[in-house]
Amino acid sequence: METEARALEGTRPVDDPAVEEKISFDKQAIPTHYDLPPAFFASFLGPWMAYSCAYFVDEDGSLERAEEDKLLLTAKKLRLKEDDCILDVGCGWGSFIFFAAEKYGCRAVGTTLSEEQARLVNTLAAERGLSDRIRADVLHVYEMDYPDASFDKIVTIGAIEHMEDLGRVFARCSALLRDDGLFLVHGMTQPWRSREETLAGIRTESDDLLEEHFGVGHWHSLWEVIEALEKNDFEVLDHENITNHYKLTVERWLERLIDGEEKIVGEITPEEKYREFIAFFASYIFSFEMNNTLCNQILCRKIKRGELRPNLPLTREHMILHSKEA
Amino acid sequence: MEGLTASYIFDHLAPKFIEDNPGFPCRVNAVVSIDILGEGGGSWTFDLTDNPRVYRGLADDAKCTLTVSASDFYALLAGGSLSDCLEAFKQKRINFRGHLPTALRLERLLVSLAKDPAIAEHSRI
Numbered sequence: 001m002e003t004e005a006r007a008l009e010g011t012r013p014v015d016d017p018a019v020e021e022k023i024s025f026d027k028q029a030i031p032t033h034y035d036l037p038p039a040f041f042a043s044f045l046g047p048w049m050a051y052s053c054a055y056f057v058d059e060d061g062s063l064e065r066a067e068e069d070k071l072l073l074t075a076k077k078l079r080l081k082e083d084d085c086i087l088d089v090g091c092g093w094g095s096f097i098f099f100a101a102e103k104y105g106c107r108a109v110g111t112t113l114s115e116e117q118a119r120l121v122n123t124l125a126a127e128r129g130l131s132d133r134i135r136a137d138v139l140h141v142y143e144m145d146y147p148d149a150s151f152d153k154i155v156t157i158g159a160i161e162h163m164e165d166l167g168r169v170f171a172r173c174s175a176l177l178r179d180d181g182l183f184l185v186h187g188m189t190q191p192w193r194s195r196e197e198t199l200a201g202i203r204t205e206s207d208d209l210l211e212e213h214f215g216v217g218h219w220h221s222l223w224e225v226i227e228a229l230e231k232n233d234f235e236v237l238d239h240e241n242i243t244n245h246y247k248l249t250v251e252r253w254l255e256r257l258i259d260g261e262e263k264i265v266g267e268i269t270p271e272e273k274y275r276e277f278i279a280f281f282a283s284y285i286f287s288f289e290m291n292n293t294l295c296n297q298i299l300c301r302k303i304k305r306g307e308l309r310p311n312l313p314l315t316r317e318h319m320i321l322h323s324k325e326a
Numbered sequence: 327m328e329g330l331t332a333s334y335i336f337d338h339l340a341p342k343f344i345e346d347n348p349g350f351p352c353r354v355n356a357v358v359s360i361d362i363l364g365e366g367g368g369s370w371t372f373d374l375t376d377n378p379r380v381y382r383g384l385a386d387d388a389k390c391t392l393t394v395s396a397s398d399f400y401a402l403l404a405g406g407s408l409s410d411c412l413e414a415f416k417q418k419r420i421n422f423r424g425h426l427p428t429a430l431r432l433e434r435l436l437v438s439l440a441k442d443p444a445i446a447e448h449s450r451i
């Protein structure tokens with residue numbers, strides 16, 4: 001893959017000792033969560049192993065359907081095409097890159113901080129004969145050193161919650177994306193009132209929850225995400241609030257964990273870890289219910305001032321889940 | 327447990343909180359039961375649906391039923407912290423049947439009860 005020319009042309013992304021320190025911290029903290037055995041996550045996630053908000057067309061929808069619909073919706077928003085080269089920042093077990101490669105024929109690179117996840121993605125890619133299309137790299141977002149403008153589309157799903165300096169994250173993404181390329185940011189935010197407290201040094205339940213469970217948690221407010229995007233040459237094309245979808249998603253994960261208790265505890269994970277996840281999912285749901293946590297999909301385009309604006313879809317029709325348009 | 331009884335909490339304090347905070351039942355909008363085991367225990371149900379009330383006994387239609395020992399119950403109540411309750415769950419000191427997130431909606435009641443002088447006093451015993 002072209003992107004294997006990493007670091008040859010890329011700008012040096014990190015130049016600050018404080019940032020280096022944060023990178024080492026994240027590298028040690030984040031995998032404590034994601035390096036748990038994939039079989040444990042598989043026991044409650046859907047078949048694509050997406051560990052992020054699914055998309056429900058009705059309240060009673062199945063996780064399987066909603067998981068695939070989220071991937072389809074994301075692909076539609078990004079207007080994926082066969083010759084697209086995609087970067088997925090924080091790719092997890094590869095749900096989106098596999099979807100993009102298998103359903104659209106794209107080439108895709110995913111990054112993660114978890115060795116376990118990268119190993120699984122690369123092994124599955126080999127097993128499915130997709131090694132020439134899909135690759136996962138263990139790489140901190142601040143250190144992404146692929147050649148500039150090497151991607152047609154970039155996506156990040158459920159990962160900005162782990163990233164402290166969104167300005168730095170989006171600056172990297174902006175450099176790696178070709179001009180006019182699309183960038184989809186899918187992630188949780190907290191309402192400004194809660195965020196204000198965090199910034200004033202007052203810990204909120206959301207902060208504690210994220211940090212305790214994931215090792216690292218940074219919940220920004222929506223306007224901060226958008227500010228960081230705009231400051232890095234992205235224009236926002238569309239924003240969709242998907243908070244209720246995430247509540248339904250976590251409800252499904254919780255149901256599966258509870259239904260599968262007998263098999264999961266002992267065979268797959270110790271009871272202590274099992275209970276930790278039950279408690280975490282319950283408080284996650286509560287946090288959505290109480291408007292302490294929100295979830296968004298923000299679609300952007302990389303723009304250059306002074307360049308002729310292309311024709312863009314005039315309506316949202318193409319990004320309606322089951323619309324006929326591609 | 328001197329000076330503090332489950333009856334004082336469920337027959338007096340909790341109904342008063344519900345009466346004083348008419349918006350609370352709407353936020354919960356469910357039936358939640360709690361089974362407190364051992365000396366000083368008992369079973370109670372919060373019906374926070376159309377006609378909000380607290381009554382003795384467990385409800386068959388509870389969205390969630392919590393089980394906890396009396397000593398843990400009083401300690402957690404005095405702490406008034408949802409995080410501590412979740413921690414207790416992780417340590418198997420609280421169990422549940424049904425839909426756990428619904429029980430978390432009782433947080434405001436927990437925080438308010440912890441401020442009651444008798445409960446706060448109990449925590450110092």
Ligand SMILES: C[S@@+](CC[C@H](N)C(=O)[O-])C[C@H]1O[C@@H](n2cnc3c(N)ncnc32)[C@H](O)[C@@H]1O
Pocket residue numbers: 026030034049050051052089090091092093094095111112113114117139140141142156157158159162163
């Ligand atoms: C909640 S998972 C979401 C995974 C995937 N996008 C999905 O939808 O299933 C978050 C992912 O972000 C990755 N991640 C967290 N912090 C990161 C960082 N600083 N740099 C790169 N990846 C990071 C984790 O390793 C994990 O793969």
